[in-house]
Amino acid sequence: MQTRRQFIKTAALALPAMSLASILLSSCSKSEIIAPKKKLKVGIIGAGISGLETAKILFDQKQFEIELLEASDNIGGRINLSESVFGSYNIEMGADSSYGDQNKWYNMLRTAQTFETNSKSPSSFYLNGSALTLNELNKDSDYLKLLNSTQDISAYSGSNEVSVAQYIESKNIPERVKFIFENRTEEKIGTSIERASIALNSSESLSKIDANMFHISGNNSQDILYREYGSILPYVKNNTAISSIDYTGSKVKVRDQNQVLREYDFVVLTVPVSILKLQSNEINSIQFSPSLPESKIAAMNKIGMDGAVKIAIKTNRKFWHEDSKSIYTKGKIGKYEVVSEDPANNSYILTATVMGAYAENELYSMRESEIMTLIQNEWAMYIGTSASDSLVSCHVKNWSKEPFIKGAFSYHKLGGEAETRKELAKSVNSKIFFAGEACNTNKNSGTVHGAIETASVVCKEIIALAV
Ligand SMILES: Cc1cc2nc3c(=O)[nH]c(=O)nc-3n(C[C@H](O)[C@H](O)[C@H](O)COP(=O)(O)OP(=O)(O)OC[C@H]3O[C@@H](n4cnc5c(N)ncnc54)[C@H](O)[C@@H]3O)c2cc1C
Numbered sequence: 047m048q049t050r051r052q053f054i055k056t057a058a059l060a061l062p063a064m065s066l067a068s069i070l071l072s073s074c075s076k077s078e079i080i081a082p083k084k085k086l087k088v089g090i091i092g093a094g095i096s097g098l099e100t101a102k103i104l105f106d107q108k109q110f111e112i113e114l115l116e117a118s119d120n121i122g123g124r125i126n127l128s129e130s131v132f133g134s135y136n137i138e139m140g141a142d143s144s145y146g147d148q149n150k151w152y153n154m155l156r157t158a159q160t161f162e163t164n165s166k167s168p169s170s171f172y173l174n175g176s177a178l179t180l181n182e183l184n185k186d187s188d189y190l191k192l193l194n195s196t197q198d199i200s201a202y203s204g205s206n207e208v209s210v211a212q213y214i215e216s217k218n219i220p221e222r223v224k225f226i227f228e229n230r231t232e233e234k235i236g237t238s239i240e241r242a243s244i245a246l247n248s249s250e251s252l253s254k255i256d257a258n259m260f261h262i263s264g265n266n267s268q269d270i271l272y273r274e275y276g277s278i279l280p281y282v283k284n285n286t287a288i289s290s291i292d293y294t295g296s297k298v299k300v301r302d303q304n305q306v307l308r309e310y311d312f313v314v315l316t317v318p319v320s321i322l323k324l325q326s327n328e329i330n331s332i333q334f335s336p337s338l339p340e341s342k343i344a345a346m347n348k349i350g351m352d353g354a355v356k357i358a359i360k361t362n363r364k365f366w367h368e369d370s371k372s373i374y375t376k377g378k379i380g381k382y383e384v385v386s387e388d389p390a391n392n393s394y395i396l397t398a399t400v401m402g403a404y405a406e407n408e409l410y411s412m413r414e415s416e417i418m419t420l421i422q423n424e425w426a427m428y429i430g431t432s433a434s435d436s437l438v439s440c441h442v443k444n445w446s447k448e449p450f451i452k453g454a455f456s457y458h459k460l461g462g463e464a465e466t467r468k469e470l471a472k473s474v475n476s477k478i479f480f481a482g483e484a485c486n487t488n489k490n491s492g493t494v495h496g497a498i499e500t501a502s503v504v505c506k507e508i509i510a511l512a513v
Contacts (some may be wrong), residue, residue: 047468047502048462048501052365057494068076072249076285083109085109085110085111085401086109086110086111086311086312086512087110087111087112087113087309087310087311087312088104088110088112088113088310088311088312088313088314088480088495089112089113089115089298089300089308089310089312089313089314090104090112090113090114090115090313090314090316090510091115091313091314091315091316091317092114092115092117092123092150092301092315092316092317092450092482093114093116093121093122093123093269093282093284093354094114094122094123094124094125094316094318094482094497095123095125095151095494095497095498096316096481096482096483096497096498096500096501097114097116097123097124097277097314097316097482097501098114098121098122098271098274098480099150099497099498099501099502100273100314100316100481100501100504100505101114101275101276101278101282101332102274102275102277102278103501103502103505104505104509105277105278105281106277107416107505107509109336109509109512110267110508110512112278112281113281113283113308113310114278114281114282114283115283115286115288115300115302115308116145116282116283116285116468117285117287117288117330117450118284118285118448118450119284119285119444120284121271121275121279121284122140122268123140123280123318123451124140124141124318124445124451124455125140125141125267125271125441125494126138126139126141126264126267126409127139127267127268127437128217128358128441131441132358132360132393132395132438132439132441133159134176134286135358135360135386135395136266136357137354137385137395137397138175138262138266138267138397139358139443140250140267140356140443140445141267141493141494142261142262142267142385142397143155143160143163143261143262143492144160144260144494144495145257145258145259145490145495146257146258146260146495147256147258147260149490149495149498149499150495150498151493151495152495152500153261153282154156154270154274155260155270156260156267157265157270158262158263158264158265158266158270158271159264159265160260160261160262160263160264160265161260161261161346161371162259162260162261162369163258163259163261163372163383164256164257164259165198165230165255165256166180166256167180167371167372168180168367168369168370168371169370169371169372169373169374170366170367170370170372170373171183171365171374172373172374172375172376172413172428172429173186173222174222175430176478177268177366177367177429179367179370186223186480188220188222188223189223189226191219191220191223192217192219192223193227195217195218195219196214196217196219196227196452199213199231199252199255199375200248200252200253200255201248201249201454202244202245202248203245203248204244204245204358204462205459206243206245206246206247206356206398206460206461206462206464207243207351207460207461208244208460209239209240209241209242209243209460210231210235210239210240210242210243210244210245210247210252211238211239211240212244213237213480214227214231218238223447225374225375225376225380226374228380229374229380229381230255230381231252231255231432232253232401232402233381233399234251234252234403234492235247235251235252235400235401235457235492236251236351236352236354236401236402236454236455236456236457237350237352237401237402237403237454237457238352238402238403238404239400239402241350241402241403241459241460242350242457242458242459242460243458243460243461243462244306245461246458246462246463246466247457249371249456249489250458250489250490250491251457251491251492252494253489254386261385272386277479283477284303285416286302286306287302287303287330287450287469288300288301288302288303288317288332289303289331289332289333290303290332290333290334290335291313291315291332291333291334291335291478292334292335292420293313293334293335293336293474293477294336296309297309297310297311298310298312298313298438298477298478300306300313306400306406311477312477312478312479312508312511313477313478313479314479314480314504314508315332315478315480315481315482316451316480316481316497316501317332317450317482317501318351318450318451318452318455318456318482318483318484319346319351319449319470319482319484320351320452321450321457322346323346323347323351328335329449330449331451335364336346338380338474340407340475341469342469342470342472342474343439344469345466345469345470346463346469346470347458348414348435348458348459348461348463348466349457349458349459349462349466349467349470349484350427350456350457350458351406351452351453351454351456351457351458351484352401352402352403352405352406352454352457353402353403353406353410353444353445353446353453353454354368354399354401354405354444354445354446354453354454354455355399355400355401355405355409355410355442355443355444355445356398356399356442356443356445357379357397357398357399357417357421357440357441357443358385358395358396358437358440358441358442359382359395359396359397359398359418359437359440359444360391360393360394360395360420360437360439360440361394361396361433361436361437361438362392362394362436362437362438363392363394363432363435363436364387364389364435365430365432365433366384370384371383371384372384373396375424375425375428375429376424376427376428377424377425377427378400378404378408378420378424378449379398379400379420379421379424381398382396382397382398383396383397383398384396385397394436398421399454401454405444405446406446409442409444410446410447414442417418417440417442418437418440421437421440422437425437429498432452445501446474455483455484455491455492455493456483456484456491456492457491457492467484467485467486467487467491468487470484471485471487471500471503473504473507475513479501479504479508480500480504481497481501481503481504481509482497482500483496483497483500485500485503486499486500487503
């Protein structure tokens with residue numbers, strides 16, 4: 047004899063024209079009727095990589111109705127392609143690489159053909175008028191001192207009040223080579239070395255100093271995102287900036303800046319921590335009713351997200367060593383990545399990212415032409431006229447001026463606590479969930495793959511609640 051489940055299965059296969067609902071009805075007594083479960087509605091706020099990944103995981107579950115509410119007119123957030131820069135180049139002005147090859151972001155980049163660099167890749171180092179290759183630098187006694195004395199950086203376990211700058215100072219690194227280390231650390235922490243705690247960032251961002259980096263090369267980030275997240279793009283509502291979230295009732299009420307009200311069973315917030323931290327009187331802040339728990343607000347305040355300016359530079363000559371992937375020089379803008387070489391057209395593209403105090407206090411107020419003059423002067427002083435004369439133009443993206451991003455990526459401030467990110471990531475009332483790079487509790491904050499990881503964490507929680 048067939049069980050009821052077997053009957054339904056056989057009937058559904060044998061009678062495709064018959065609706066499953068009518069089979070269910072005919073096979074059940076009235077008291078047994080099982081209404082098809084209504085899909086739970088999830089509102090995902092922010093269509094950066096963590097929002098896109100959250101939406102895709104829940105969509106693939108088929109038991110949720112999803113909506114992705116994005117303030118800007120695009121997707122990707124801090125993964126951002128600028129098209130037709132200098133007339134013909136597509137340049138990644140946000141994240142352009144994966145740290146390591148054991149993560150989902152790397153898998154996505156691999157299909158786009160990537161190239162690898164790390165701190166041991168060929169580079170050109172300009173030290174007091176000499177241009178050294180990495181092989182030459184590796185024989186330099188000052189540089190060897192630097193490497194030896196900073197070996198313990200990713201395991202530092204002193205006071206949370208000691209800054210990365212104080213750590214560097216305590217190591218007596220020869221002045222001549224200190225800037226190399228400072229540049230490497232600042233780009234990993236996302237701010238000035240004076241502002242970040244060494245103990246709290248050591249096993250997170252600073253442990254990536256020697257990571258293998260895989261850069262987007264063949265395709266661009268937009269192609270990569272559209273390929274990966276094509277199935278959920280119809281559910282993205284662009285130009286929908288959320289201004290308030292009311293979770294007093296059984297449904298979460300979400301209002302956007304045009305006063306449109308939407309209701310959800312669950313809400314996942316993936317906006318940058320800089321947006322969450324905005325005070326109620328600041329533009330683009332989100333009001334919560336009731337207020338978020340004090341412990342979460344305290345956690346947000348221990349996390350920093352500071353200014354960042356990314357600069358693309360076009361030169362008409364290659365002044366660096368043949369196979370160099372990076373250029374290090376003294377100066378306020380001290381590290382450049384080589385992203386494109388087109389000798390046939392005498393056209394070369396470099397990028398540089400400046401984060402923290404110098405970006406905020408100096409670069410923000412400069413026009414593109416003034417930044418170009420600054421670079422020209424620095425190159426003339428530290429590299430030579432072959433470099434400064436080669437500069438053709440530059441293109442600047444100021445991440446702090448992005449109204450719904452406002453900065454680079456999260457880091458632990460001085461005096462913070464190790465548990466801060468756990469508190470930041472905690473859901474509230476099993477209704478509001480938090481994802482995004484700052485909520486990564488797996489030591490991968492401030493990265494694309496770290497943001498992706500937080501999506502799986504919140505989805506697991508939501509799926510468990512929905513069962
Ligand atoms: C210059 C730069 C270079 C970087 N380079 C790398 C790199 O090479 N490799 C790497 O791994 N990481 C890099 N990072 C870090 C990486 O880009 C981020 O960690 C990651 O992209 C963050 O993803 P997310 O989803 O957490 O946030 P986001 O990408 O910031 O997405 C959040 C989204 O929320 C939206 N939003 C904000 N407020 C609202 C609102 N009120 N309503 C609706 N939507 C809202 C925003 O518009 C945004 O689209 C870089 C970052 C910067 C700035």
